[in-house]
Amino acid sequence: MTPLAAVGAGRHVTAAAFLRAGRRVTAILAAYPTLFRIALAVMIQYRVSGLIWMIGSVLEPVIFLVVWSVAARSSGGSVGGMDPHDFAAYYMLVLVVNHLTFSWITEIFQYRIQYGMLSFQLLRPLHPIHQDLADNLAYKLVNLVVIVPALVVCWWLFEPRFPVAWSLPYAVLALPLGFAARFLLDWSVALVAFWTTRVMAVNRIYYAILWFTSGRVAPIALLPGVLRPLAHALPFYYALAFPVELALGRLTPDEIWRGFVMQAVWVGLGAVIITTVWRAALRRFTAVGT
Amino acid sequence: MAWLRLFAVFTRIGALNELAYRANFWVQALESVVAATTVLGAVAVVFSQTKRLGDWQAWELVALIGVYFLVLGMINLVLAPSMAKFMEDVQQGTLDFTLTKPEDAQVLVSVSQVQVWKVIDILVGVGLLAVAIHRLGEKLGVLEAGAFVVALLAGGAIVYSLWIMLATLTFWFIRIENILMVFWNVYIAGRWPVTIYPGWLRLLLTVVVPIAFAVTVPAEAISGRLSALRLLAAVGLAVVMLIVSRWFWTFGLKRYSGASA
Numbered sequence: 001m002t003p004l005a006a007v008g009a010g011r012h013v014t015a016a017a018f019l020r021a022g023r024r025v026t027a028i029l030a031a032y033p034t035l036f037r038i039a040l041a042v043m044i045q046y047r048v049s050g051l052i053w054m055i056g057s058v059l060e061p062v063i064f065l066v067v068w069s070v071a072a073r074s075s076g077g078s079v080g081g082m083d084p085h086d087f088a089a090y091y092m093l094v095l096v097v098n099h100l101t102f103s104w105i106t107e108i109f110q111y112r113i114q115y116g117m118l119s120f121q122l123l124r125p126l127h128p129i130h131q132d133l134a135d136n137l138a139y140k141l142v143n144l145v146v147i148v149p150a151l152v153v154c155w156w157l158f159e160p161r162f163p164v165a166w167s168l169p170y171a172v173l174a175l176p177l178g179f180a181a182r183f184l185l186d187w188s189v190a191l192v193a194f195w196t197t198r199v200m201a202v203n204r205i206y207y208a209i210l211w212f213t214s215g216r217v218a219p220i221a222l223l224p225g226v227l228r229p230l231a232h233a234l235p236f237y238y239a240l241a242f243p244v245e246l247a248l249g250r251l252t253p254d255e256i257w258r259g260f261v262m263q264a265v266w267v268g269l270g271a272v273i274i275t276t277v278w279r280a281a282l283r284r285f286t287a288v289g290t
Numbered sequence: 291m292a293w294l295r296l297f298a299v300f301t302r303i304g305a306l307n308e309l310a311y312r313a314n315f316w317v318q319a320l321e322s323v324v325a326a327t328t329v330l331g332a333v334a335v336v337f338s339q340t341k342r343l344g345d346w347q348a349w350e351l352v353a354l355i356g357v358y359f360l361v362l363g364m365i366n367l368v369l370a371p372s373m374a375k376f377m378e379d380v381q382q383g384t385l386d387f388t389l390t391k392p393e394d395a396q397v398l399v400s401v402s403q404v405q406v407w408k409v410i411d412i413l414v415g416v417g418l419l420a421v422a423i424h425r426l427g428e429k430l431g432v433l434e435a436g437a438f439v440v441a442l443l444a445g446g447a448i449v450y451s452l453w454i455m456l457a458t459l460t461f462w463f464i465r466i467e468n469i470l471m472v473f474w475n476v477y478i479a480g481r482w483p484v485t486i487y488p489g490w491l492r493l494l495l496t497v498v499v500p501i502a503f504a505v506t507v508p509a510e511a512i513s514g515r516l517s518a519l520r521l522l523a524a525v526g527l528a529v530v531m532l533i534v535s536r537w538f539w540t541f542g543l544k545r546y547s548g549a550s551a
Contacts, residue, residue, distance in 0.1 A: 049468050056475035062491075063479055070486045071340040079339040157488065198313075201320045208328045217332045224338035 039138035065091035088160035109190035165249025178239035184270030215241025304404030354509035356418030363411030371403035451531035
């Protein structure tokens, strides 16, 4: 059908397409309980590897918590209006939100192509991203057994100050949106592996940008020079520190409103990038393997 | 010094292998530059808000990061790839080929793989150290320089002993590569002086994963704050760990049963 004919056929086509799309979504959702059960079993089987990876996830925010607390004490009690107890609250939430929004897909995608695993995944009547999403959620659920005790210990050691924040409910809404943005963009960057085998350098640069602009190195209000406007323009702040600062009540209504718009924009952009690049990637892909 | 001769031989082999993939040099250079920029950037961000971090000032931290990259480069140049190869050899039984060679097996497995391009990390570390020492000015005397070299050697010996002991565990638990990830996950703590951490974390970084001795102590030598006692403790620990790891290696090797088993 030519594009013009499609426009002419109009209403019937859209209605039928709508129904088809609805059935497709239902079919995909129906696969999730099984995908999730498999993922959960795998994560429990390889729980020791999971625990080892968690060391870094817990240690990094704790390191910055300590560094900023020491910096605050060295400059007369506080820096940028935050004292050690504020930093404790901030980085404990960074620990949780980073755990809930991160993905490791860029680290492993190369091997899927190199060792031919992707060929098998492509044979399934399901986009491979769904398995990744189920894996991601299962990992996060299982490793809450690390996160929760880590938080309790941090609470006891660093005495965080959590204000009663009116914007706390918004944090609950911002968290899944932040995760969606980060997951889609991580997955898009992972697709670079279709074009080059040297993805490590690309990943390093991507993570360096993410690291500075997400609020992990410093609350972005403390970033110097050009880094602060950069953080406001890129998606990583909205995926990580934005929910954190909502929970701490550190944002004005104006900033909150803008934050949600940016989250929506980046989720949308991520979805567009991923569909476009995935189509191009599949055309390039040549299966290698046994 | 059999190990030096063997190291030279394996370096030549490693270099010949890598020269076939010359583009890797540029990839590694890019990665090293990104890594150094990232770590230095974090220090710059912190020091944009404060003049001192505990009793450390900015250029002393640059020196510390220089040591961090120097040690990182040494581990990745020979230790990490060699240990990975050794664990693979135990899994597949190909360690036979190493054991039948007329050299000490521990030395052979310790230097068998050399990733020559990782030397860039070492160069980055030395460069940062040079700049930092220059900026710190007249403080570095012969005594400090000597203490630095001794502290670095002791730290290197401690890290080596830890790695060989962790890798030796593979004789009992065949699939244990992940244990080395514990080291990497904790090594990021070495980007800051361990003296700023609270007591329990400092203890962890001194005793369990001895980053304190590998990175902080040599950096302390440069900024002239290293006491003779701490240096002595580092050297003492290095000697003890070298002896213990040697014993543990011999003990573990007895469990190896070869490819035909």
